[in-house]
Amino acid sequence: MSFYYLSQEMGLALNDILRRVCSHNKDFSREDISITWINYKSENKIVFKGFGTGINNKKMVYPASIVKLVYGLAAFYWIKKGSLLLSDEIIDAVRKMLSLSSNNATSFLIDLLTGTTSGPRIEGELWENWLYQRSIINDWLHDLNWEELVGINCCQKTWDDGPFGREKEFYGNDNKNRNAMNSDSAARVLEEIMIHIDYQENNLNLRSFLKRNLNKFVLKNDSLNQIDGFLGEGLPESINLWSKAGLMSEVRHDSAWWINNQSLQTLLVVFCNGEQYSKDSSLLPFIAREVYEFNKRYPIKD
16 A cells, blocks of 8 residues: 555646646656655544655656765664764764765764765675675665665665775666666655654654755855755745755756645655756756645545
C-alpha cells in the first residue's frame, strides 16, 4: 500500500501543469521530469496520511544531493540504536550536510555510518570487506520494508570534482553503481523526517536543519541558498518551508515541505534529469507556484 492516498483531482491538475511546462519550452520533455505531490490534512498538530499523485514517480534517476536526506535519516537511527554516539561534531556535520549541502560533511558522515574511508585502490579481502561495509546503508533501507525504497541505491558519497581511488572503482563500469532514487522514495524519506519522528532535546533534530528562510534580503546575500531557482522561489515569502535541493551538471532536483495554513500542508518532490534543466532556473519555481495556487483554490477534502 502506498504511503499516500491517490487523488484523481490532483492528478489531473499535475498533468495540466506539466503539459503547460513542456508546451512553453521545447527543450523540456515530460519523460525527463519526475514529480511526487502530496497534500496533508493537519488538525491539533496531528498530520494525517496524505492525498497525492505522481508523474514518473517510480523512475530511477541520479538524486544528486537529495540523497543527503537518506544519510541524515540514517545518522538519526544509528544514534537512536546506539551505533553512533551523539556529539557536537556529528550535529555540526549533519547540519552542514542538510542546511548547506556540504559534501565534506557528507563524506565524514558516510565514513562514520559505514566504517569505511576513501583512499587509494585496495584489493583482495580488504576490498571485499570495504564493499560489505559500504552496503550497510542500503541494507538498512531494505530492512525498513518501505515499498517506495525498493530498488534505490544510496551508498555513494557526493563530490565537488568526482571520485578517485577506491571510490571511483566503487562506481563501477559506466557508473552503474551510482546513487539512484525516484521521487516517491525521496518523498517518503522527507515525510519520515517531517512528521513521523518525535524529536527530543537530546537527539538529532533533522527537521530544524531543513528549515529555509524565504526573506529576499537574506537570499540575496547567500548565493547557495537552495531557494533561488528551486521550489522555494515559487512560494510566498511568509510561509514556513523546509527543503533540500540537488544540483549538478546533469540534474536539477528539489524536495520541499511547506505549511499552507492551519489545516493543510504540502510535500512536493521534483526531479529534472538533463543538462537543460540544470541550467534552467524557472521550471521548479513555476511548478511550486502552480501547486500552491491550486491548493488555495481547492482545499483538501476529507
